[in-house]
Amino acid sequence: MEYILSKKYDTPELQALIMGPNPVKLEEELLRGSHIPAGAVVCDLGSGTGLTSVFMAKEYGFTVYAADLWSDPDENRRFFRRMGLHDEQIIPVKADATAMPFEREFFDAVVSTDSYNYFGRDPEYLDAKLAPFVKSGGYIYIALTGMKKDRHDALPEELLLSWTPEQLDYIHDADYWRGIMSRSTETELLELSEMESNEEVWADWLRQDNEYAAGDRRAMEAGGGKYLNFIKIVLRKK
Numbered sequence: 001m002e003y004i005l006s007k008k009y010d011t012p013e014l015q016a017l018i019m020g021p022n023p024v025k026l027e028e029e030l031l032r033g034s035h036i037p038a039g040a041v042v043c044d045l046g047s048g049t050g051l052t053s054v055f056m057a058k059e060y061g062f063t064v065y066a067a068d069l070w071s072d073p074d075e076n077r078r079f080f081r082r083m084g085l086h087d088e089q090i091i092p093v094k095a096d097a098t099a100m101p102f103e104r105e106f107f108d109a110v111v112s113t114d115s116y117n118y119f120g121r122d123p124e125y126l127d128a129k130l131a132p133f134v135k136s137g138g139y140i141y142i143a144l145t146g147m148k149k150d151r152h153d154a155l156p157e158e159l160l161l162s163w164t165p166e167q168l169d170y171i172h173d174a175d176y177w178r179g180i181m182s183r184s185t186e187t188e189l190l191e192l193s194e195m196e197s198n199e200e201v202w203a204d205w206l207r208q209d210n211e212y213a214a215g216d217r218r219a220m221e222a223g224g225g226k227y228l229n230f231i232k233i234v235l236r237k238k
Contacts, residue, residue, distance in 0.1 A: 046115025
């Protein structure tokens with residue numbers, strides 16, 4: 001696809017902040033035609049360095065809570081200010097996705113880009129730990145790394161060049177995630193589909209000069225990408 005909004009985030013300074021396949025491009029595809037209105041209060045769940053949070057605040061006009069367990073809120077706040085955003089537009093929060101520090105029904109929407117598979121594989125998570133914080137009629141948008149078809153019984157050697165079987169257990173196919181989402185009684189599944197984004201978002205990541213990107217190159221240069229995709233999930237709170 002053509003990433004119209006993401007182009008301005010392709011600078012070396014901003015690309016150095018990505019922590020995996022380009023999350024801004026993934027988020028642009030995820031939110032294409034979204035039901036979330038400008039001015040909505042949105043949780044960026046698993047926001048990392050906050051680049052996706054900046055993208056949502058600047059390009060969509062959301063009030064964004066950048067929620068992440070591992071990033072430093074003070075460092076993220078300084079970054080947000082450098083990007084020209086006011087403190088009222090974007091709020092960094094140190095938060096565990098399994099113990100959210102917010103009032104019930106606080107958010108109009110939750111957006112999670114390439115992080116949900118780390119905490120959302122528990123079938124009870126969605127209804128017990130996430131949906132309570134979304135208003136009735138609100139939305140949950142998820143983009144996550146997937147497999148085109150689960151291969152955990154015989155993991156491809158190409159993937160094992162970069163990741164252990166334990167690490168690959170975070171990655172599953174669309175049928176797996178449909179099974180997880182279908183158990184929810186608090187949300188309605190509106191869409192679950194394979195995303196167009198794959199080669200380009202991986203290429204952006206593999207160009208980065210850090211040890212994690214270098215480690216991932218081994219699998220991808222050996223052809224491991226042919227087993228992988230990204231999966232889009234859209235839910236509405238009942």
